[in-house]
Amino acid sequence: MSDSPSPLADPHTAFDPAAGRRDLVILGSTGSIGTQAIDLVLRNPDRFRVTALSAAGGRPELLAEQARRLRAGTVAVAREDAVPALREALAARYGAGERLPEILAGPDAAAQLAASPCHTVLNGITGSIGLAPTLAALRAGRTLALANKESLIVGGPLVKALARPGQIIPVDSEHAALFQALAAGTRADVRKLVVTASGGPFRGRTRAELADVTPADALAHPTWAMGPVITVNSATLVNKGLEVIEAHLLYDIPFDRIEVVVHPQSYVHSMVEFSDGSTIAQATPPDMRGPIAIGVGWPERIPDAAPAFDWTKASTWEFFPLDTEAFPSVGLARQVGEAGGTAPAVFNAANEECVAAFLAGRLPFNGIMDTVTEVVTEHGVPGTGTPLTVLDVLQAESWARSRARELAVKATAEAHA
Template identity: 60%
Template sequence: MLRHVAILGSTGSIGTQALEVIAANRDRFTVVALGAGGNQPELLARQAIDFESPLIAVAKAGAVQDVQLALYAEAQRRGYAEGDFLMPRIIAGPDAATDAARTPCDVVLNGMSGAVGLMPTLAALEEGTTLALANKESLIIGGEIVTGAAKPGQLVPVDSEHSALAQAMRGERVEDVHKLIVTASGGPFRGKTRAELGDVTPEQAMAHPTWDMGPVITINSATLVNKGLEVIEAHLLFGIGFDRIEVSVHPSSIVHSMVEFVDGSTMLQASPPDMKLPIALGLAWPERLPGAAKACDWTTSSVWEFFPLDNEAFPAVRLARRAGEFGKTAPAVFNAANEVCVEAFVSGDLDFLGIVDTVEEVVGQHLSDPDVKLAGMSVGSVLAADAWARTRARDLTARKRMENR
């Protein structure tokens, strides 16, 4: 049966790969909406025409004209005669992606980056649509709001680690799970001491050894903030306590995660690092798409290595556990402060070690507020905590910049 799909974040790494999967399976999927920031109008126009999407959502209202002009230019380049090309409907503004998530369809793939993905995630869940979730931040900051809005089987993880856990747990009972082991490549600085990370440049941090990802996720992988977020995500997705979720450093990124059961058995999912596999599973779940990605070559010799996480050099996972165990709006503060600090690092206003150090300071201030412990969870409280954390992180990074002059 043909599945109708909305792709949010279509011009990003996840979105472009998702469209490649759909292009290879035209008999299985059709695109009903594309959402993007609007910074790449030419690419968005090509996608809209390639997949005949009737709706385009752009976050930047000022990008509408650029997208329209790009659509006309692309149609002309392809030789469409006047009247042969049906212009997609374009909606714009901060709520455009949320509106696109409400489009009647079978699957919404949320491939957006950052906390802005929260409202589209909730919109898709409220519509009862299957949500293929690559935007981990919306689950992490939304916490029980998101999990409470999701019906059984409605939320399908697209992160390779959580897709692996979901595959390993197929047909298994949660009560038989002893622990989850989330694997980490270790990023470009695996084996470095904290002292050796003081002079890291953004270019070095974005040189990931095994994955091709966007700049924010790549830097998060270098600090291991991404792995901290994934620990919180695993807790929320599978209902396993933080004391039973471990991180193991696996440099080759072949084993994407593991589930250890109470009888001593461990189930793992292995495949060469390629996001098309979890994306294809997210779009087709619970079915598999033949040829979605290359399999491991079992005719050649290989060695799979696993190492313990160095919490001294990379304290981000420990900090994420602290935020996740506290719950409420603490994960939102952790995520928001990190997003600001990554921007400051890229712009040269904060050093590499300052990213997690500043996030820790912001989280610590949040957790020391007695009102936080008493507050309930709502979309309003999450957004307020997110805004407070961003402001506080900017203040701290500005102070550190002045101190270093």
């Protein structure tokens, strides 16, 4: 990994703080991040205008309603077979004589929107399919509000090579917190990044006690309302492992200076420890609209973007060390992050396949990390000396997904033998 100064988000050098209303493109508009971003936009019409929306295509009625309310000029769906239902939904919501939005469709549609004229692209897509739109937005010179951590994880060197100083503003609650806390000092003064984790629904359980948990158990997150994949990732703490890699890539802090601490209340979103012993924490009630507002509004703050604490009421904030035996995902993520190359892509792709198998009842909860670990081990240490390419990432992901599916089928067969 490079020891050079990070070309990414820096609170001291925010990218293009244009005055007036900002034009936004929202990718993944029907998901958790997208719907909350739209709520923020509708409450601040003097600050933001949405020019385009993209979604996978599974919720055409919601996408059509969003387009109508925002008067977006273009909508895109990744699934071409979703176009007829989207056209029908749009026609039902627009009045006679009203101009319907342009429709784009296909796997490259989101990347097309990411390069379209706008000030900021909010990438709220889930999964590594967000890499192409991330690269497209950076190439086009757009400010990138990045909620799609996977694109940075799997394509870190590619993303860093394109990003100009301050061009990426992180939207993850943890990285939005670090982004703000880093403004309290210089990068040379930073001793440690402390990433907080809620601990998920299984905090305090041993590995043996996790053997029989169900998808319904894993989807019952105690503090956050999120999509199914990220919710399961929070239950396994894979999400936290990905965030450790992301923090390293965003801020060029070595892995041995990035810690994870369990904080069940999810009030403190992350902390920065400085060389003089001071620790700066960023804290709000758990609500993603705050980090989204930082992503799309920085360097300005959006009034009342999210709820604030009521300091007249007593509250207890707890912090616990991470149980690395029950939740080995963070340690494995550190290993693949330090290995670099295609290793993070293999880790992420294998995990996505294992989560899908778990949600479908084909893999036990502990089998997620067992299988991911086996795939990562088989992949081995990637070769060095040649620059990473998009093709490298795609090929590594394809192999990892195929191998993870094979191992999941094998595990299921053995369990029923």
